[in-house]
Amino acid sequence: MNSSRSLWAKQYQRILILAILLVIIVAASIFIGRYPQPFWMPLQVLIEDSMAQRLVWLLRLPRILTAALLGATLAVCGTVLQMIFRNPIVEPGFLGVSQGAAFGAAVAILWLGGGRLTIELSASMFALLGLAGSFILARTIKFGGWVLRLILSGIVVSALFSSGLGVLKYLADPLTQLQEITFWLLGGLWSVTWQDLLYVAPVVLVGLLIVYLMRWRLNVLALGQDTAFSLGAETTRERLVVLVAAVSATAVLTAVSGIVGWVGLIVPQIARQMFGPNGQFSVPGSMLIGAIFGVVSDNLARTLLAGEIPLGILTSFIGAMLFVVIINRSRIKLR
């Protein structure tokens, strides 16, 4: 007979392999950087050099952990949105979150002094405002199903924030503020500290935990409204819970990282190819793959050149290349 172990033996095995891989990569990343020389710090240096120890503890470690959280969150948020919207090409920036965060950051840079914590607070406030705005607007639309209304509202809210951002860029001092806004929009983790990490961690970890616990329910929510209902799902409420959990986590992380694109689109695709669509495995799977993707991309961002490559540029580049590979390998079903 089929037991759950043998039915999903491959999936369990792959989760385990990815988890081990993530631990190895995180551990190795501590030694990757441009001190004392480019690319690699010998273990000897870490043991003897107190400067190296401070650098690893104060700069590299919080940054690596944030990169892992960022990748995992963007990826799992993409998985959640794709399942709930029943559409494999939706991504986390969808519900006004990215544009909201960008607008919030610009507001902080222009009028609130541009301190790091101020930018983060303002960006996450406006990101959540974008999410709330999309929900509220979706309720006022009088036609179409819940999904269509949310998508339309997300487009509208994103467009409003993006035009607002345009105005702010126009008003900004081109020599100082405009540069800072542009740099923020490119996305990156160069100045992440333990303080930043501790500030986002509660929201992010709670969000990830909720999504993880609801990984079987997600399958039901991905079915049609009538079937999901007949299976006993409180569709509207459950979708709201899992969406708010996933998107809030994304919003606070985006406030720290700036716009980091494509992770949330591409990783869920990879996870579904590896694990199948069953949320039981595609949810933890996309978290792990996303975390690995985040750490590796950020390692490249801080190591490749003497100066920093903005993370958003790298993820977009890698993501777009991978996407071409994936759509040529499999048939992504579009309806």
Added chain:
Amino acid sequence: MNEMIALKNIQFHYDPGKTILNDLSLSVEKGSITAILGPNGTGKTTLLHTILGLLAPQSGEIWIAGKNISEYKRSELSQVMSLVPQSEVVPFNFNVIEYVLLGRTPQLGFLDMPSEHDIELVCETLEMLEVQHLEQRPVTELSGGEQQMVVLARALVQEPQVLLLDEPTSHLDLSNKGRLLKILQTLAQRGVTIVFSTHDPDAAAMIADHVILLKAGAVLDAGLIDQVLTSEKLTQTYGTEVKVLTIEGRLVTLLINGRFGEKEKVA
């Protein structure tokens, strides 16, 4: 009392002024097979969704197994009733076994994962429907007949007392149609109450013991099949001349249409 489903004076509309179900009352006995028969667009799907509780009528009462539907919790209701929708679009390529497992959701706690027992039940059900060979296939790549069986399996592992089916035979060829109807008959013998909608009177005649004739959102007639499935009543329901004959002990409908004959003459 043996009444499984009772609808009393149901009034339903999506938009005010456009009534879909008009003062509709009906009653379905436990363990019976009831066909809801009527032309396209007459509210059959709306009626099934109303019984399921998905749509809340503007007025009227719904009783399921002797209890008002509003007194059920969502999870309780899903342990009593399951639905086979007319066409189930599954957006991702779940394999058959995982998809059918979703039917166990009502029996699982909110955050539970399916257990060994659930997987065994799924395998047994697939065997009963003679589709166990599909186990590992993606649902998105099944033929119409295979998919209907798999959706039925998903509804059956819910272990429902009431099975609602929306046009279950409309995409099936003759042999699959025969198989499906036979299975429904077996289920009814085991005490499952079956209600299905169809625009095909012959499918109704093959297995139903009760028929509800629906026209413009109201019950035109309802009762035992011999009394309801008559030439006169079907003609009235479909607005075109229909003759009901008895062939080999079963009712068979024959579409008589004057214009058909005329066209033949012209040709």
